[in-house]
Amino acid sequence: MTRVKRFIDTDxxxxxxxxxxxxxxxxxxVVVAFSGGKDSLAVLHLVKEVQEELGITxxxxxxxxxxxxxxxxxxxxxxxxxxxxxxxxxxxxxxLASNKFILGKSYHYLQWDPAREWIRPxxxxxxxxxxxxxxxxxxxxxxxxxxxxASVFKGRVAILNxxxxxxxxxxxxASTVKLNENYINxxxxxxxxxxxxxxxxxxxxxxxxxxDRGIRYCPHYDAQVWAxxxxxxxxxVHAENAKQIGKLRETSPQFYDQVMALFPEMLVQERYxxxxxxxxxxxxxxxxxxxxxxxxEENIDDPHQLELAxxxxxxxxxxxxxxxxxxxxEFVLQQFxxxxxxxxxxxxxxxxxxxxxxxxxxxxxxxxxxx
Numbered sequence: 001m002t003r004v005k006r007f008i009d010t011d012x013x014x015x016x017x018x019x020x021x022x023x024x025x026x027x028x029x030v031v032v033a034f035s036g037g038k039d040s041l042a043v044l045h046l047v048k049e050v051q052e053e054l055g056i057t058x059x060x061x062x063x064x065x066x067x068x069x070x071x072x073x074x075x076x077x078x079x080x081x082x083x084x085x086x087x088x089x090x091x092x093x094x095x096l097a098s099n100k101f102i103l104g105k106s107y108h109y110l111q112w113d114p115a116r117e118w119i120r121p122x123x124x125x126x127x128x129x130x131x132x133x134x135x136x137x138x139x140x141x142x143x144x145x146x147x148x149x150a151s152v153f154k155g156r157v158a159i160l161n162x163x164x165x166x167x168x169x170x171x172x173x174a175s176t177v178k179l180n181e182n183y184i185n186x187x188x189x190x191x192x193x194x195x196x197x198x199x200x201x202x203x204x205x206x207x208x209x210x211x212d213r214g215i216r217y218c219p220h221y222d223a224q225v226w227a228x229x230x231x232x233x234x235x236x237v238h239a240e241n242a243k244q245i246g247k248l249r250e251t252s253p254q255f256y257d258q259v260m261a262l263f264p265e266m267l268v269q270e271r272y273x274x275x276x277x278x279x280x281x282x283x284x285x286x287x288x289x290x291x292x293x294x295x296x297e298e299n300i301d302d303p304h305q306l307e308l309a310x311x312x313x314x315x316x317x318x319x320x321x322x323x324x325x326x327x328x329x330e331f332v333l334q335q336f337x338x339x340x341x342x343x344x345x346x347x348x349x350x351x352x353x354x355x356x357x358x359x360x361x362x363x364x365x366x367x368x369x370x371x
Contacts, residue, residue: 028155039162150192239339
C-alpha cells in the first residue's frame with residue numbers, strides 16, 4: 001500500500017503522551033536518558049505526567065551519562081533533578097570512546113581516560129566500572145552504553161530520549177523509515193530499545209511546554225542565547241560544538257579554560273576553523289565517491305575512526321545501487337567533513353530532492369564555510 005502523508009486531528013503533546021503510555025504497556029522498565037538539555041527535560045516531565053495519570057507512584061527511572069566535558073551549570077542542573085524525590089537517577093561516569101573535531105579531522109579521545117588528568121573528579125554518587133563489575137581497563141563505545149545502562153534494570157528496558165527529527169536530516173530519516181511505531185528503535189542488545197516520544201516536536205513546542213507547565217530549563221541556554229550560540233548542552237569538542245568552541249569564553253569562561261588546559265590542540269580549531277577552505281575541499285573531493293574515499297584516507301588518522309568511515313562509505317556505495325539519487329556526492333562528503341558519519345548515513349529524503357532544496361543546501365554550506 002502506498003504511504004500517503006496527511007494531517008491528523010491531534011497535537012504533538014497528546015501524541016507524545018500516547019506513545020509513552022504505549023511504552024508502559026510494552027516494556028518492563030521505562031527509563032529516561034537525561035542530559036540536562038531541553039529536549040530530554042521535556043521527556044522527563046512528560047513521563048512524570050503519564051505515571052501520575054496511570055497511578056504509578058514509584059519514582060521515574062533516569063540515567064545520566066556523564067561525559068566529563070560538561071559545564072558546571074549543566075552539572076548543577078542535573079544534580080538538582082537527581083535529588084528530587086520523584087526521581088531515581090543512575091549517574092554513569094565510565095571510560096567512553098569519543099572524538100574531538102579539529103579543522104575537519106576527527107581525533108580519538110576517551111572520556112574519563114584513566115591515563116590522563118580529568119577536568120574534575122568523578123562525583124561520589126557516580127556509577128563506575130568497578131560498580132558495574134567491569135575490568136578497570138574497559139573502554140566502552142556509545143552503542144555499548146545502551147547495554148551497560150540497561151543491565152542495571154530487570155526485564156526489557158525502554159530508554160526514552162529527546163531526539164527530534166527536526167534537528168537533522170539523519171534524524172528525520174531515522175524517524176520516518178518505519179511504517180509502524182517509528183519512534184521505537186532497536187539496539188545491539190535485545191534487552192533494550194531506544195524510544196523517541198517527541199520525535200515530531202519543534203523547538204517552539206519544547207519551550208511552549210515549559211511555559212505552560214512552569215518548568216525551569218537549564219540556565220546554560222540563556223548564556224548561549226546571549227552569545228549567539230546554538231542551544232546545546234553536549235561536549236564542546238565534538239563536530240558541531242567544536243565549530244563554535246570560542247563561544248565558551250562568553251558562556252562558561254572557567255570551563256573554557258579547563259577544556260583548553262586539558263586539550264590545548266582545540267586552540268587550533270578555535271583560531272583557524274573560520275579559515276578552513278570547505279569550498280575548496282568540495283571542489284577537490286566531491287567529484288565522485290572515490291574522491292570522498294580519498295578525503296577519508298587523507299584526513300582521518302585514528303585507525304578506529306578510519307575503519308568506521310570506510311565502512312560507512314561502503315554502505316553508501318551499496319545503497320546508491322538501489323537509490324542512486326539518494327546520495328549526492330557533496331551530501332555524502334559533508335557527512336564526513338562534519339563528523340556526522342559516526343551515525344549511519346541515510347539517504348537524502350525523497351520529499352526534499354528538488355532543485356530548490358539542493359540550492360538551499362548549497363547556500364547553507366557556502367554560508368557556513370564563509371562564517
